[in-house]
Amino acid sequence: MKEILAIIPVFNESRHIRNVLKDAVKYCNVCDLLVINDGSNDNTLSIVQDLNIDAISLPFNTGYGNALQTGFKYALRHGYRYLIHFDGDGQHELSCLPQFIEALFAGEADVVIGSRFLEREGDYRYSISIIRKAVIYLLRGAIKLIAGIRITDPTSGFIGYNRKALEFMNSDYYPPDYPDADVIIMLSKEKMSIKEIPVVMYNLNNSGTIHTGIKPLYYMYKMFLSVFLSIFRLKKKTL
Amino acid sequence: MPIQQKLTGLIFSILFFIFLIELVRRKKIKEEYALLWFIINFIFIAILIDYKILEFVTSLFGMGLTSSALFFLGISFLLAYCIFITIKISTISRQSSNLAQEVALLRFKLEKLEKESDD
Numbered sequence: 001m002k003e004i005l006a007i008i009p010v011f012n013e014s015r016h017i018r019n020v021l022k023d024a025v026k027y028c029n030v031c032d033l034l035v036i037n038d039g040s041n042d043n044t045l046s047i048v049q050d051l052n053i054d055a056i057s058l059p060f061n062t063g064y065g066n067a068l069q070t071g072f073k074y075a076l077r078h079g080y081r082y083l084i085h086f087d088g089d090g091q092h093e094l095s096c097l098p099q100f101i102e103a104l105f106a107g108e109a110d111v112v113i114g115s116r117f118l119e120r121e122g123d124y125r126y127s128i129s130i131i132r133k134a135v136i137y138l139l140r141g142a143i144k145l146i147a148g149i150r151i152t153d154p155t156s157g158f159i160g161y162n163r164k165a166l167e168f169m170n171s172d173y174y175p176p177d178y179p180d181a182d183v184i185i186m187l188s189k190e191k192m193s194i195k196e197i198p199v200v201m202y203n204l205n206n207s208g209t210i211h212t213g214i215k216p217l218y219y220m221y222k223m224f225l226s227v228f229l230s231i232f233r234l235k236k237k238t239l
Numbered sequence: 240m241p242i243q244q245k246l247t248g249l250i251f252s253i254l255f256f257i258f259l260i261e262l263v264r265r266k267k268i269k270e271e272y273a274l275l276w277f278i279i280n281f282i283f284i285a286i287l288i289d290y291k292i293l294e295f296v297t298s299l300f301g302m303g304l305t306s307s308a309l310f311f312l313g314i315s316f317l318l319a320y321c322i323f324i325t326i327k328i329s330t331i332s333r334q335s336s337n338l339a340q341e342v343a344l345l346r347f348k349l350e351k352l353e354k355e356s357d358d
Contacts, residue, residue, distance in 0.1 A: 036343075056347045058339050070340045077344075 005080040006031040007071030010088035011038040023094040038067040065179045072169045084160040092158045093200035100160040110165040110192040114158030114199035139181040147188035154181040182226035248287045
């Protein structure tokens with residue numbers, strides 16, 4: 001068993017998963033790979049099994065956050081020291097994985113977030129819609145205001161944790177349907193250090209993947225409610 | 240209250256009572272969730288038998304019309320019950336997600352063990 005577990009939550013990713021896993025094997029030879037199959041009804045699972053990679057299958061589709069938490073539980077129960085997760089749709093450039101591993105091993109932070117917005121020698125391939133940009137700016141502002149830290153990419157799905165952070169992610173505080181900015185605030189509230197590293201992400205047509213299950217409006221509602229509630233949790237803690 | 244009104248109310252109340260009993264008997268609803276409906280059913284019958292109860296409640300809330308009090312109480316009950324059900328659903332969905340995680344983790348472990356014993 002290796003020290004790092006890399007988990008890839010997937011839901012109907014048969015188009016991309018093969019390449020993602022090949023890249024993962026290539027760039028993360030110090031990691032154990034684990035696919036969390038969130039009730040896919042295409043042949044995603046058989047592709048994963050063909051490549052001889054471990055896969056945990058949830059009995060039905062439970063949502064992105066819940067799939068992730070299954071991986072967190074697995075990592076904790078099997079004594080992994082670090083965990084990295086990235087998406088199975090190929091939007092994350094996995095050649096960035098060694099930087100995560102380096103940052104985690106060096107103990108630079110408890111949580112390492114891959115940001116598509118931190119400059120990276122002109123290697124900037126991600127353009128987003130105005131609405132999405134506005135949401136990201138608002139979330140950045142909320143994190144800065146509530147947690148007092150600067151996070152450029154609050155909706156990143158490319159994150160590494162050490163064991164201390166993982167234990168928090170496995171607690172009741174973890175919002176299991178769609179964790180993002182609220183988790184960053186809660187982690188910082190728990191005095192976890194958070195560091196961003198620049199990564200490359202690609203724009204994808206995400207139809208039929210894990211990101212289309214939640215409608216953008218619902219996502220916004222949920223995220224801002226969750227961020228708002230984290231203020232009160234913060235107050236309660238400091239009393 | 241006119242006798243016809245009283246009779247209609249009583250017939251509906253009794254039918255509703257039988258319906259509830261039948262649902263519980265067929266295990267369509269649990270006793271726990273039927274309790275509130277039984278209480279409502281009895282309150283309704285009590286009002287039909289003695290209209291003074293409703294008049295008393297109306298004056299208690301400072302309302303002019305007994306019908307206003309009835310609507311107010313009815314809607315309040317439905318709201319409270321909806322929130323109760325929402326809490327229940329949220330709890331159940333959290334529990335089912337946790338169960339799904341555990342099932343997935345156990346199945347994975349079992350498959351690993353089976354593979355090892357085959358080798």
